[in-house]
Amino acid sequence: GWLLHGQEAILVPDFNTKCQCQILGEGIGFLPEHMAREAMEDGLLITRRINNPRQDSRMLLATQHAATGQVTRWIKQQFGPQGVLTGIYSDLLWRT
Known part of the structure; x- marks a missing residue:
């Protein structure tokens, strides 16, 4: 639902893998706050506001x-x- 025209999706088996991929710079996306909190505090992930939040x-x-x-x-x-x-x-x- 959030893909833009022409974007490709990277499919992963679970949220932990998704989080690790995002930490490694292999994509962007949404994560539950409790999963991303430590990585954000450590500066490994950053947050951005979006124009049309769900x-x-x-x-x-x-x-x-x-x-x-x-x-x-x-x-x-x-x-x-x-x-x-x-x-x-x-x-x-x-x-x-």
């Missing part, structure tokens, strides 16, 4: 109440109070 968006997790598969159980557990994903995405979580 609104913040929430991450949604929806499952069927009856879903009981191993992956669904793992995801629900990791978004629980002590879960790894809760810690990573704490700034995006909004519980109903």
